[in-house]
Amino acid sequence: MSAPQQASEGSRAVKRTIEFIRHHRLQKGDRLPSERELSDRFGVTRSSVREALAVLDALRLTERRPKSGIFLRNALEDSGLDSLVIQANLDLPFDERTMRDVSEARVIFETHAIRLACARRTDADLNRLRELVANYSSRVQAELNVANEDVEFHLAMAAASQNAIIVRTLTPLFLMSFQWRQKYFSSPVVRRRSLADHQEFVATIADRDETRAAALVQKHVHSAFDEVRAMAEGNEQPESHNQWEGREE
Missing domain, CATH: 1.20.120.530 (GntR ligand-binding domain-like)
Structure with missing residues (x-):
């Protein structure tokens, strides 16, 4: 996969993950599906999901807990301005x-x-x-x-x-x-x-x-x-x- 394609798929994974959080009205402490489940659900590679989760981790939206899974650290409405800028750039x-x-x-x-x-x-x-x-x-x-x-x-x-x-x-x-x-x-x-x-x-x-x-x-x-x-x-x-x-x- 070329670099532009990988970047595009990574952005799509970020967008789909945020849409998933919105749609299911997930709140702080709620658990997200696993990387494999998100990959299957979104139709993207696991590396793209991993890239998307790294972005959301950096925004303090999600966190990985060893042997427990991926959890929402903060609700979307409690996220910082950087998160809102990314949502806007993704045309959400x-x-x-x-x-x-x-x-x-x-x-x-x-x-x-x-x-x-x-x-x-x-x-x-x-x-x-x-x-x-x-x-x-x-x-x-x-x-x-x-x-x-x-x-x-x-x-x-x-x-x-x-x-x-x-x-x-x-x-x-x-x-x-x-x-x-x-x-x-x-x-x-x-x-x-x-x-x-x-x-x-x-x-x-x-x-x-x-x-x-x-x-x-x-x-x-x-x-x-x-x-x-x-x-x-x-x-x-x-x-x-x-x-x-x-x-x-």
């Missing part, structure tokens, strides 16, 4: 509660980050943000997807807070959203509106206007969450932020 959908929690966490961390950015930003930070917005604008005008550029801008905005832990906390929250972010930014309406928000973000940071900056973060993130939820339900994306106008932040 999150339930609405998880998506809501991600949205709330982003608001909490980005609101504090932008307040700090207003107080601590340097001229170099502003130049970097303006450079990113200019590139963003060029891609919007060229009708190109800006999913990656959006992440880069938000992390640069967080970096202007001069707090590396905030940036490291926000990074997996953005990585979790990779799959839906590509689809979300396929809309020209979303791209243009997002560009306008980014331009306003830079203006508020330049003016050191913490109150306006914090309100914009909440409006920006909440609106994106509503639109992503609409996409998941098969509805059309809202084309304005009107539903958030007048809302208490």
